[in-house]
Amino acid sequence: MENNLKENKTGIDLTKKLINEFQSYQSKLNGDASGNLNKLRMDAMSVFEKTGFPVKKMEEWKYTNLSPVMNHDFKFSSDLSDSDITQADIDKYIFSAGSVNLLVFINGIFSSELSSVISNNESIFIGSISEGMTSHKEIFDKHYSKYADYNNRSLAALNTAFFPEGAFIYLKKNTELNTPVHILNISDTKVNSVFSQPRNLVVIEEGSKIFIAEDYYSAGDNSSFTNMVTEFYCGKNSHTEHYKIQNEDERSFHVGMTQVHQEQDSHFSNTTISWGGSIIRNDLNSVFDGTNTESHFFGLYLLSGKQHVDNHTLADHKMPNCFSNELYKGIIGDNATGVFNGKIMVREDAQKTNAYQSNGNILLSDDATIYSKPQLEIFADDVKCSHGATSGQLNEDEMFYIKSRGIGDKDAKSLLLKAFVSDVLDSIKIEEFKVNIEEKMEMKLKNILK
Amino acid sequence: MLTIKNLKAKIETSEGDKQILKGINLTVNPGETHAIMGPNGSGKSTLASVLTGREGYVVTEGEVIYDGKDLLELDPEERAREGIFLAFQYPIEIPGVSNVNFLKTAINEIRKSKGEEPMTSVEFLKMMKEKAKLVNIEPEMLSRYVNVGFSGGEKKRNEIFQLAMLEPKLSILDETDSGLDIDALKIVAGGVNKLKSNDNAFIVITHYQRLLNYIVPDFVHVMYEGKIVRTGGKELALELEENGYDFINDLKENAEI
Ligand SMILES: Nc1ncnc2c1ncn2[C@@H]1O[C@H](COP(=O)(O)OP(=O)(O)O)[C@@H](O)[C@H]1O
Numbered sequence: 001m002e003n004n005l006k007e008n009k010t011g012i013d014l015t016k017k018l019i020n021e022f023q024s025y026q027s028k029l030n031g032d033a034s035g036n037l038n039k040l041r042m043d044a045m046s047v048f049e050k051t052g053f054p055v056k057k058m059e060e061w062k063y064t065n066l067s068p069v070m071n072h073d074f075k076f077s078s079d080l081s082d083s084d085i086t087q088a089d090i091d092k093y094i095f096s097a098g099s100v101n102l103l104v105f106i107n108g109i110f111s112s113e114l115s116s117v118i119s120n121n122e123s124i125f126i127g128s129i130s131e132g133m134t135s136h137k138e139i140f141d142k143h144y145s146k147y148a149d150y151n152n153r154s155l156a157a158l159n160t161a162f163f164p165e166g167a168f169i170y171l172k173k174n175t176e177l178n179t180p181v182h183i184l185n186i187s188d189t190k191v192n193s194v195f196s197q198p199r200n201l202v203v204i205e206e207g208s209k210i211f212i213a214e215d216y217y218s219a220g221d222n223s224s225f226t227n228m229v230t231e232f233y234c235g236k237n238s239h240t241e242h243y244k245i246q247n248e249d250e251r252s253f254h255v256g257m258t259q260v261h262q263e264q265d266s267h268f269s270n271t272t273i274s275w276g277g278s279i280i281r282n283d284l285n286s287v288f289d290g291t292n293t294e295s296h297f298f299g300l301y302l303l304s305g306k307q308h309v310d311n312h313t314l315a316d317h318k319m320p321n322c323f324s325n326e327l328y329k330g331i332i333g334d335n336a337t338g339v340f341n342g343k344i345m346v347r348e349d350a351q352k353t354n355a356y357q358s359n360g361n362i363l364l365s366d367d368a369t370i371y372s373k374p375q376l377e378i379f380a381d382d383v384k385c386s387h388g389a390t391s392g393q394l395n396e397d398e399m400f401y402i403k404s405r406g407i408g409d410k411d412a413k414s415l416l417l418k419a420f421v422s423d424v425l426d427s428i429k430i431e432e433f434k435v436n437i438e439e440k441m442e443m444k445l446k447n448i449l450k
Numbered sequence: 451m452l453t454i455k456n457l458k459a460k461i462e463t464s465e466g467d468k469q470i471l472k473g474i475n476l477t478v479n480p481g482e483t484h485a486i487m488g489p490n491g492s493g494k495s496t497l498a499s500v501l502t503g504r505e506g507y508v509v510t511e512g513e514v515i516y517d518g519k520d521l522l523e524l525d526p527e528e529r530a531r532e533g534i535f536l537a538f539q540y541p542i543e544i545p546g547v548s549n550v551n552f553l554k555t556a557i558n559e560i561r562k563s564k565g566e567e568p569m570t571s572v573e574f575l576k577m578m579k580e581k582a583k584l585v586n587i588e589p590e591m592l593s594r595y596v597n598v599g600f601s602g603g604e605k606k607r608n609e610i611f612q613l614a615m616l617e618p619k620l621s622i623l624d625e626t627d628s629g630l631d632i633d634a635l636k637i638v639a640g641g642v643n644k645l646k647s648n649d650n651a652f653i654v655i656t657h658y659q660r661l662l663n664y665i666v667p668d669f670v671h672v673m674y675e676g677k678i679v680r681t682g683g684k685e686l687a688l689e690l691e692e693n694g695y696d697f698i699n700d701l702k703e704n705a706e707i
């Protein structure tokens with residue numbers, strides 16, 4: 001361990017602080033310390049201690065350097081005093097005044113006062129994971145940490161070690177929930193730099209349906225570091241629409257893993273939108289564990305200044321007859337950097353796989369950078385796979401045509417850029433949420449085209 | 451309204467610069483319709499591009515005065531706001547941008563530049579319906595993306611529809627007739643004729659005399675190798691129809707002597 005840490009200079013101090021924090025957390029556990037859950041925590045911590053934070057020499061982290069994150073004096077949720085964020089403060093983060101199941105987490109800690117859940121009944125649980133793990137113990141034990149493997153993934157290990165913060169969502173068999181769930185995460189950085197580690201578990205049983213919007217904000221002048229993990233279990237013939245939106249400010253860091261387990265005939269769709277934050281790394285992995293499953297990955301990154309956003313995705317076709325489709329688009333301005341690494345894995349048994357992937361980028365400045373890498377690993381012979389990546393500037397003929405009608409340079413660009421990403425935004429099926437996203441995009445585009 | 455004096459322009463290509471316009475002189479007054487004819491490659495579209503401010507064209511000599519202003523100093527969008535409109539020879543497709551959104555943005559930008567309030571949605575829709583009738587545009591086409599999936603004829607009609615919506619002072623129609631069958635040609639010409647007034651002017655670039663039966667010009671100019679080599683009344687178009695551009699060969703021979 002010592003050797004590894006010495007080699008891995010990135011974040012030695014923060015790593016040490018986390019180890020201390022873990023020890024003091026353990027000492028407060030008393031009776032809980034011997035349970036299975038705590039064994040998992042200890043095991044996960046030992047994995048993190050071995051590797052520490054990821055560094056650029058690791059192939060998977062080639063383009064993303066976390067060392068700027070380490071220079072901040074982060075406070076952990078246990079050290080933080082209560083946040084003074086009020087109902088009035090969160091109103092601006094809420095996309096619907098109408099019916100929505102709202103879960104609010106401030107610095108990773110569930111706020112029951114600010115949350116409002118209207119759909120709970122004997123088939124539905126929407127709440128904090130610390131409550132859900134007791135009230136729905138059987139479900140929790142069956143699914144928690146069964147999908148997000150933390151071996152070789154030190155950040156997921158770190159998240160697992162500091163459990164529990166986060167949301168628990170459970171739909172029993174054949175439950176169609178049309179009222180969306182909104183998981184609102186706010187880092188309150190007014191007084192301190194904040195380190196939070198949300199851990200969400202979503203269990204959608206056979207034949208059920210859900211819409212989930214998960215978004216992240218920061219409020220205040222200090223820095224924040226979010227290390228989140230969300231696990232999805234999508235039962236047979238279930239339908240899940242999931243949106244993750246990163247709205248943090250330029251002092252924020254966000255690393256996260258969304259791990260999806262799909263049973264036969266299930267349908268999962270994710271849209272990841274990143275326009276806030278300083279350094280972002282998203283891992284989205286879906287494992288197809290039944291035949292005839294369908295998965296859609298949509299992504300949008302809209303970057304300005306020195307922003308750095310790295311999206312790694314994996315569609316893991318283990319079974320025959322599955323379909324995956326991926327569409328990621330980026331608009332990159334100033335000195336910003338985008339990274340797209342989309343992996344399609346088609347294992348031996350996954351005959352009749354259909355897997356498609358496309359990544360398109362528009363670079364708005366000479367100093368903007370995109371690293372786009374498709375990765376197809378195909379071990380079955382009867383498959384249809386395609387991938388394509390483009391990057392370029394706005395089309396000059398289109399620009400001239402639009403300007404020749406009296407539309408100025410910025411508005412012309414904005415029209416074309418909105419058109420460019422419209423198919424990604426169309427993946428958002430909660431109408432009010434989509435409108436909210438479009439307004440935010442308008443603002444972000446103004447900022448990029450300033 | 452428009453005075454072009456000894457205009458010379460070149461284009462910058464990957465193979466180097468190429469002089470296209472070699473001294474154009476033209477004056478257009480309000481209420482007038484000018485036809486510019488001439489063989490392919492004469493520089494007609496280049497003139498339209500220079501007048502509307504397309505990138506890649508460099509004016510090497512001469513000047514263009516429009517409404518007392520130095521036109522060449524203005525950006526393309528400023529020229530449009532000042533009332534210049536080009537119906538493109540090859541209209542561009544813009545996937546993802548609807549006709550409605552495109553035109554609404556354009557109209558409101560033009561209004562904003564004049565210090566006027568934006569048009570309300572109701573006013574806008576009403577105007578769209580009226581103008582769409584003028585050129586037989588199906589309302590369904592308006593909600594579609596700009597020119598995407600339109601036939602050649604639909605694209606040309608859409609150009610004239612945009613013209614009708616933006617109500618320019620000086621309209622340049624670049625081969626709007628090419629690719630139109632006779633019925634479509636009549637519709638387009640009929641639309642243009644309804645839009646003509648004593649305050650606006652049209653420059654109609656065409657290859658064939660046919661269109662000029664329906665949009666009757668006050669002046670016909672023949673352009674050849676970047677110059678206007680002949681100017682006359684509408685009868686010149688008929689003469690060209692009958693004799694073709696033979697006289698150009700005469701000009702050439704004279705030049706060679
Ligand atoms: N973008 C361009 N690149 C290279 N050559 C061009 C370009 N635009 C026009 N030209 C050339 O300039 C000349 C005039 O073209 P154009 O103005 O389109 O003529 P017209 O409209 O009269 O047919 C032609 O020789 C044409 O090939």
Ligand SMILES: [Mg+2]
Nearest residue numbers: 494495539625
């Ligand atoms: Mg032409």
